[in-house]
Amino acid sequence: MINPIIQLENITKKYDEQLAVNHLSLSIEKGEIFGLLGPNGAGKTTTILMMLGLSEPTSGSISVCGWNPTRNPLDVKKEVGYLPDDVGFYQHMTGWQNLIYTAQLNGIPKEEAEKRANDLLQKVNLVDAADKKTGKYSRGMRQRLGLADVLMKNPSVIILDEPTLGIDPEGVRDFLNLIRQLNEEEALTVLLSSHQLHQVQQICDRVGIFVKGELLASGNTESLGKQLFLTAPFVIKVIANPANETLIEKLKDIPQVHRIEKVDNVLELYCEEDVAAEISKVIVESGSALYEIQKKDFGLDEIYHRYFEGGEKDEHRHDKKETNVGNEK
Numbered sequence: 001m002i003n004p005i006i007q008l009e010n011i012t013k014k015y016d017e018q019l020a021v022n023h024l025s026l027s028i029e030k031g032e033i034f035g036l037l038g039p040n041g042a043g044k045t046t047t048i049l050m051m052l053g054l055s056e057p058t059s060g061s062i063s064v065c066g067w068n069p070t071r072n073p074l075d076v077k078k079e080v081g082y083l084p085d086d087v088g089f090y091q092h093m094t095g096w097q098n099l100i101y102t103a104q105l106n107g108i109p110k111e112e113a114e115k116r117a118n119d120l121l122q123k124v125n126l127v128d129a130a131d132k133k134t135g136k137y138s139r140g141m142r143q144r145l146g147l148a149d150v151l152m153k154n155p156s157v158i159i160l161d162e163p164t165l166g167i168d169p170e171g172v173r174d175f176l177n178l179i180r181q182l183n184e185e186e187a188l189t190v191l192l193s194s195h196q197l198h199q200v201q202q203i204c205d206r207v208g209i210f211v212k213g214e215l216l217a218s219g220n221t222e223s224l225g226k227q228l229f230l231t232a233p234f235v236i237k238v239i240a241n242p243a244n245e246t247l248i249e250k251l252k253d254i255p256q257v258h259r260i261e262k263v264d265n266v267l268e269l270y271c272e273e274d275v276a277a278e279i280s281k282v283i284v285e286s287g288s289a290l291y292e293i294q295k296k297d298f299g300l301d302e303i304y305h306r307y308f309e310g311g312e313k314d315e316h317r318h319d320k321k322e323t324n325v326g327n328e329k
């Protein structure tokens with residue numbers, strides 16, 4: 001990594017005997033949007049608190065904007081805006097007043113604070129609600145105000161813990177677009193945690209899959225599939241007629257094909273490489289008609305099912321050959 005702004009090296013965090021984070025190493029580059037993704041209890045919040053200097057790692061080292069958060073929490077606080085999952089405002093104060101109050105706490109001069117509050121309220125689309133008490137804001141409005149609030153001190157990094165929780169689908173889309181826009185316009189580095197892989201992966205440059213305190217894989221979604229499903233990262237879906245045992249036996253002879261699943265005339269071939277051309281050739285040469293062949297977007301659906309719907313297995317680093325029914329090689 002050329003220019004890491006956040007770097008965790010071999011971080012472990014234990015709460016008494018409970019291991020919350022296990023030998024985590026992670027680098028986040030300046031200007032990227034990184035998604036720390038994993039089911040509840042994976043250790044996401046604990047990791048964030050350690051980056052902010054609000055919790056001390058049991059072992060390992062952390063650098064955020066060049067600072068050690070345990071030793072220099074105030075220097076980290078100046079550079080990093082943090083939006084917790086349960087953002088709270090002074091409910092009797094308006095959105096505008098809350099922002100100005102945050103500016104005062106951060107020692108921002110009045111004139112600059114007012115200008116910044118105006119700009120940010122516009123950016124997060126809350127100009128019309130600026131004079132409304134935050135006690136009357138919806139969850140989505142509070143999240144948008146929260147974003148404006150963390151940006152008041154002009155941070156170089158923002159960390160958002162479960163930022164889409166409790167927002168309706170349209171609100172989620174708007175909120176994520178806003179994060180992307182701010183990342184581009186303000187050259188912000190964004191770290192967000194979520195257990196909603198499908199929701200947030202669209203705006204993340206890279207994601208890390210975090211399960212039971214361990215980072216199982218990180219990268220863009222294609223590379224995640226390859227890392228997590230080592231033996232057969234490609235799934236090729238084929239509709240052929242007849243899709244009988246003779247054809248299946250011939251397809252199994254392709255060395256890169258690990259396993260085949262069949263439902264009616266649809267075959268799904270789990271392969272270690274993209275051998276779609278070879279598969280088409282075998283089907284046509286065997287005399288079957290080939291109606292459709294396509295590469296399935298395997299990584300995300302499978303990752304989602306296995307890691308985010310509670311289906312994760314101890315054998316997570318291997319492909320699930322053993323769970324297949326029917327046409328195992």
Ligand SMILES: Nc1ncnc2c1ncn2[C@@H]1O[C@H](COP(=O)(O)OP(=O)(O)OP(=O)(O)O)[C@@H](O)[C@H]1O
Nearest residue numbers: 015018019020039040041042043044045046047195
């Ligand atoms: N203060 C604490 N004392 C003891 N155990 C804790 C503490 N905070 C977290 N844990 C445990 O550490 C593990 C990781 O929790 P953490 O809150 O970091 O996960 P998470 O991925 O943020 O989950 P969620 O999405 O539910 O917030 C869990 O098993 C949790 O019970």
